[in-house]
Amino acid sequence: MKLNYINIAFLLIGIATQAQLFVSPNSYVFADNQILFVTQDVELNAATSNLYLRNGSQLMQGTAGAGSNKGLGDLSVYQEGTVNNYLYNYWCSPVGNTLTATVVNNPFGISQLKEVTGLTTASNPILLPFGSYDGLASPLSIATRWIYTFTTSNTYAQWNYIGGANTIPAGSGFTMKGTTAGNQRYDFRGKPNDGNITSAVSIGNFTLVGNPYPSAIDLNLFILDPANAALIDGRILFWEQVNVASHFIAAYQGGYGTYTTAGYTAAPFFNNDSSGNQTVPTGGTGIAFTGRRFSPIGQGFMVKGKANGTVTMKNTFRLFQKEDATSQFAKGNFDKDGNEYYPEVLNIAGIDYTQIKKGYAPQLKINAMFNNGGVRPTTLAFRDDFTDGADYSADAKMSSSQTADFYYVVENEEYLANALKFDIDKRIAIGLKCTSETNFKIKVVDILYGFDANQDVYIYDKETGVYTDIKNGMFEMTLPTGNNRSRFEITFKQGTLSTNNNIANNFSIFQNDVSGNLIIKNPNNIDLKSFNVYDIAGKSILVKNELGTNAQFEFSSTSLSKGIYVVKLLTVSNQEITKKVAVNNKK
Known part of the structure; x- marks a missing residue:
């Protein structure tokens, strides 16, 4: 299906209003494989006013400063988790609650995650009590035990329990385990977030944030924004985890992959103790390389503060970028050669992405x-x-x-x-x-x-x-x-052994296992300042200084264990000759 682009200069659905996109009571806008671009604000006027984003559609808004969306109606957009009921995804909601019609990016609660029942219909989830561990796919049942936020904190014990409360601030990330279905589809419903959205950070601490909009964002723009750059250290951390089929913290295996504007570094996986502290590594890693620059709807991630303040998500970071066949939590690989350029990408900042390669810095x-x-x-x-x-x-x-x-x-x-x-x-x-x-x-x-x-x-x-x-x-x-x-x-190249490229040809260094001697032949009687033998760990085993100009030197190796050793000669003119020698001492 061809992707269409709707630029709403002034759209009225129902009665006249000051909103640029106004949806009146008992009315709806349905976007199917569309880019819905609104220059200013959206008003979903009544509880029966709806905006449906389907088949990869996204809402783009171009206002600067504070958000101005209002109303009691819902925007509805789908997103899929990638984990089962034992594993966490890190989320960030694109919508807030509709408890008030006023202009504000309202807090979010998981009661706004609906079960899809039809193209525009959905049912409320069952919020399981704290004592329940496992979510169910249908009827959609969410285990509230695993809903947490993490703000200006640095230890596992500082995760903030939210459960089923409608208290997750706009822009704040949260954790949630999946359901028995694995790639569970959730219908996010609420007032669409818009404009500047802030999150607190502090020196040396981490904060779980994310993409707060019903569209993708360019993480490079977020990282490089001068106000944000003064507050965070420039890394974005993505949680990855191994399926160990257990809810016990001590059984968790996972770690954080690291995104910078230069590329992505895979997560090393660790075990944990019963308090959630990282212990021994598992030997496993996360995704080796991946396209993380464009963060899709619903994605949560960690940032680390280098100063106290509030980082800001802005409309200017927003763009239209459809996801790969896999969901946002397991992005597909980009061109390994880094030669492909992006196609035209609609974005608020006015960037010509056709001049930017999909890959990152050569690495x-x-x-x-x-x-x-x-x-x-x-x-x-x-x-x-x-x-x-x-x-x-x-x-x-x-x-x-x-x-x-x-x-x-x-x-x-x-x-x-x-x-x-x-x-x-x-x-x-x-x-x-x-x-x-x-x-x-x-x-x-x-x-x-x-x-x-x-x-x-x-x-x-x-x-x-x-x-x-x-x-x-x-x-x-x-x-x-x-x-x-x-x-x-x-x-990126082997260094020259000496200032004279041929100096090494003047010596012969070898082990005589029968006699148990290291032998140096010096037929040109070059004056030697020192002779050193190192084990493979670099520990000095034998040192002789001021050797002189003898034609041959012999040193006993009978005390050396079987193994590989490094012999280094230094001439009086400070020329070095280095050679590996195997010692077996067969007698």
Whole structure:
């Protein structure tokens, strides 16, 4: 069906009024696969005045400042959840209650989520008492036990129970578990939200907000709005969860994926204790990459405050963007190559989206695994306008930390997404930390949005001088307890071993397992300042200084355990030669 666009310059349904779109008593407007654009306000005058948005239709409004919709009638719009009765979706209602006809973005309550019974008909839900755990698809029964908001808080205990009350402020996100049907369709009915809608944030705390309109919004516009940028840290967090068929908090497995204007970083999944505190990682992750820029009707998400104040949703963030075949909580993947441009997108801000690519900044997805268990997904994104420092809305700090973790060191802090300008000679500081001895495995798992697939990627160990290819291979190392934030770097080429490209050809370094000796042949009698042997974790095992110019050196290796070691030579002219040597000591 062809999508139509209705621009209402002045539409009267029934009697004359000052509203631009007025629906009189016992009347309705039905939009089927339509973009309904109203420059000013909407009045659904009486309880029998209705506006139906069907088949992907959305209501766009262009007023600036405070919302001005009024009336006792309902806008009706569908949205589907993606979870069963054990799992949470994060929501934000596009409508408020109609208890008053006055001009205000009224609070919302889940009694406004109706069961669809026909094209325009719906029935009221059954609101189950707090002691009931499971929702039902039909008759639609919602478990009020799981309805919470989260405002300027930082611990699990600070979730605010709402239940069936009509007290969820416009713009505030809320949690709700699904029903036995899984992808349950809900009919949101109420006064359409419009205009500026504010939510409180505070320093260092999270707030669950969301898209408060009966249309999609561009999250980039929300993040980059100067007033909002002064208050939040530029990340948007999306909850993802594993189906474990249990209501016990200790059984929950999930985590937060991170969206910035540079792209999306998948969620690492964690277990929880009985108080809701994050414990050990599960080894699973959320969606690897996804299109989150256009937030659809009903979507809730977290923001983190960096100052005290109120962030604002505005009509200028609104646009028309239909969803993929899947619902808003599991957006489909965009073009991995990042070469496709958006088609024309109707929007309030007047942006020409045909000049914008669907993908994000060219990037590498790099995952770390710890003791073959926990996983940390990370993102390295590259664009010429990014800097090596912290770029608001592009770089992203870690929102959760594991007992073992991998991160980028940006302005001496820990980041899971690092956006910077690409340079073949660039060295990117990374951190590896653990509270007990841990085996780390790190690898490039995906190349997206136009990053050069032929580009080499290495982890460089500054202590041993070893480069490890993490695009075609894997970095693996077992490290003792500690936080190594200056030892390792990501590079895009292997460094020259010395100032003389041929210096390494002057030496032969090998292990003689029969005699139990490490042997260095120095036929050109080059003067050596030092000789070092490191285990694979970088611990110094053997050091010899002022070796001199002998043609051959032998060092006993009988005390070394079987394994791989790194031998480093340093000449008096500060030229380095590094080689890996396998020790077996077969006698």
